[in-house]
Amino acid sequence: MSKIAIISDSHDNLTNLKKCVTYLNNIKIDFLFHCGDIVSPFSLRILNELNCDYRAVFGNNDGEWLMLNEISNGRIFKPPYFFEIYGKKFIIFHEGDIVKYIDKSIDYVLxxxxxxxxxxxxxxxxxxxxxxxxxxxxxxxxxxxxxxxSNNIDIIDIDTI
Known part of the structure; x- marks a missing residue:
């Protein structure tokens, strides 16, 4: 089974980011995608505490691209970003205005x-x-x-973990 976490718009909320990373490490996820708006490089120090690999895209509020890229060790990309893992094809954006135009051969649009x-x-x-x-x-x-x-999707409310 491959468990992938999908997060977005963390906007430097360090409390929620830390809570999320701790939870994800406890349930042993295999991979994480961040769909943009991390905002500041210091937030990545928490994301880098994940016990798995991750990829992210820049959002409209991410200003310090060079430092974000450096602290992430090159794991943040300009959208759209295509990534294949576990035999599945992913495309990741921040803004979803072109989602309906994505070819059906892509398994997951994030x-x-x-x-x-x-x-x-x-x-x-x-x-x-x-x-x-x-x-x-x-x-x-x-x-x-x-x-x-299984394509099962669990929506997690941070206040419940």
């Missing part, structure tokens, strides 16, 4: 920006917005755990 959870399906393709890890704008802080074998 994005953030709206701070609202969205789980949708286009034939066999899953489209996932994990909401906002920071909890700003919507007053709920969420992230997603995806099982790539």
């Amino acid at each position: 994005f953030g920006h709206s701070h609202k959870v969205l789980i949708d399906k286009k034939e066999t393709q899953l489209i996932i917005n994990p909401g906002s890890l920071a909890g700003y704008l919507t007053d709920i802080a969420t992230f997603v755990i995806l099982d790539t074998e």
Whole structure:
């Protein structure tokens, strides 16, 4: 089983980011995607405490691209970012305005920006917005755990862990 965490819009909320990383390390996820708006390089020090690898894309609030890239050891990319892992194809954005145009050969389309959870399906393709890890704008802080074998998606409210 391959468990992948999907987070977005952490916006320097260090408390929620630390809580999320601790939880993910405890359940032993295999990989993590961050869909943008990490914001400041110091937030990556917490993300780097993950016991697994990760990839991220820059969001519209990420300002210090060089330092973010340096602290992440080159794991943050300009969107759209294509990545293949566990025999599955992923494409990651921050803003999801082009989601409906993504070819159906991509298994998972991941994005953030709206701070609202969205789980949708286009034939066999899953489209996932994990909401906002920071909890700003919507007053709920969420992230997603995806099982790539069963396509089961768990939406996790940070206040419940």
